[in-house]
Amino acid sequence: MRLLMIWVVASVACQTATHAGPVLEGSTPSVARPRALVGAIRWDAWHGDRGGPGMAVQKSLGPERWHYRLPFYAQVVSDTEVKTDGASQAVIDQEIAYAHGAGLDYWAFVTYEPDSPMSLGLQYYLASDHKQDVSFCLVTSPSNLGTKANHRQMEERLVRLMTEPTYQKVLAGRPLLYVGFITDGWVEACGGPKDSRLIFDHLRSAAQQAGLANPYIVVMDFDPQRGKELCDILGGDAISSYAASGGGEGAPYSELAQYAQGFWDRCKATGSQVVPIVMSGWDRRPRVENPVPWETWQKPGEGIQKYYQPPTPVELAAHLEAALAWLDANPQAAEARTALTYAWNENDEGGWLVPTLSEGASRLDAIRRVLRSSRGA
Numbered sequence: 388m389r390l391l392m393i394w395v396v397a398s399v400a401c402q403t404a405t406h407a408g409p410v411l412e413g414s415t416p417s418v419a420r421p422r423a424l425v426g427a428i429r430w431d432a433w434h435g436d437r438g439g440p441g442m443a444v445q446k447s448l449g450p451e452r453w454h455y456r457l458p459f460y461a462q463v464v465s466d467t468e469v470k471t472d473g474a475s476q477a478v479i480d481q482e483i484a485y486a487h488g489a490g491l492d493y494w495a496f497v498t499y500e501p502d503s504p505m506s507l508g509l510q511y512y513l514a515s516d517h518k519q520d521v522s523f524c525l526v527t528s529p530s531n532l533g534t535k536a537n538h539r540q541m542e543e544r545l546v547r548l549m550t551e552p553t554y555q556k557v558l559a560g561r562p563l564l565y566v567g568f569i570t571d572g573w574v575e576a577c578g579g580p581k582d583s584r585l586i587f588d589h590l591r592s593a594a595q596q597a598g599l600a601n602p603y604i605v606v607m608d609f610d611p612q613r614g615k616e617l618c619d620i621l622g623g624d625a626i627s628s629y630a631a632s633g634g635g636e637g638a639p640y641s642e643l644a645q646y647a648q649g650f651w652d653r654c655k656a657t658g659s660q661v662v663p664i665v666m667s668g669w670d671r672r673p674r675v676e677n678p679v680p681w682e683t684w685q686k687p688g689e690g691i692q693k694y695y696q697p698p699t700p701v702e703l704a705a706h707l708e709a710a711l712a713w714l715d716a717n718p719q720a721a722e723a724r725t726a727l728t729y730a731w732n733e734n735d736e737g738g739w740l741v742p743t744l745s746e747g748a749s750r751l752d753a754i755r756r757v758l759r760s761s762r763g764a
Contacts, residue, residue: 435472
């Protein structure tokens with residue numbers, strides 16, 4: 388689904404407060420739960436002509452019928468051409484302001500090689516004078532974890548990013564790390580389950596040697612049972628998914644939300660800890676019409692009927708509210724108390740929170756109301 392990805396997550400420790408009032412005889416003291424954290428995946432192909440992915444998404448969103456998805460910094464050149472270069476300090480600073488205003492806690496950057504245009508979003512975030520307003524973490528994949536033979540160099544970068552002051556942490560200081568798109572081939576290339584586990588064990592050890600707490604590793608997979616199996620193999624802490632898309636054919640958004648909420652329960656049924664994935668949409672038709680180079684399996688037009696209608700801001704907010712309620716109702720299965728949103732800026736795939744030319748910040752406005760209410764603001 389992505390090319391050459393590496394992932395990790397952001398700072399700000401959860402703290403637990405205990406009830407300080409008197410305890411009546413025969414009663415159980417109440418314990419205040421840490422505030423639930425809400426993150427959003429960032430996939431930063433929005434760098435215009437500076438790289439293949441940037442040019443590919445410009446082509447995908449070029450037809451006028453897709454212009455309603457264009458992020459606020461995009462330019463419409465004609466009915467068939469757009470420019471979507473948002474890789475600048477000014478744009479990232481504005482995105483931080485939008486995300487902070489909505490109450491989002493962190494971005495989970497899909498991370499690539501340092502010199503890739505796909506890393507420009509992360510670079511500008513780290514250089515921002517406002518980065519303390521939104522924490523960050525990483526989503527990483529086997530292509531950037533390396534194998535038994537070459538994982539040390541990859542590991543050094545991950546640990547270095549985890550030491551950033553704004554790296555998101557959970558459970559009293561544990562750096563949050565998402566890992567996904569794990570294939571059987573990668574496990575085999577590492578030497579099998581035992582040796583692939585060693586890569587993660589060594590990463591944990593390196594992080595702790597750098598003065599960090601033991602990383603909280605969330606394994607992502609589209610199938611909860613396989614996610615559980617991979618989590619057990621790799622010694623992960625919880626399971627989730629990059630997205631939960633179902634199989635709608637022009638179906639209303641409500642069906643996508645229902646599918647995602649069922650996915651949370653399926654994850655819980657495995658006995659794993661869970662980070663629920665919140666879906667802001669799923670409609671890949673721009674990529675189906677104009678396949679992107681890294682999705683070599685996609686044939687033009689194949690599967691064009693499989694999509695969901697976009698959410699209204701109210702529907703999206705209700706779905707997020709359901710995720711927060713699920714965290715409250717399932718404390719033993721959601722110890723990290725975080726939900727992850729697909730996505731901040733997967734506009735060509737149909738999932739976005741970033742303000743657009745057509746909608747403005749209406750989605751974030753609706754989310755802000757939910758988060759303020761949940762946090763008693």
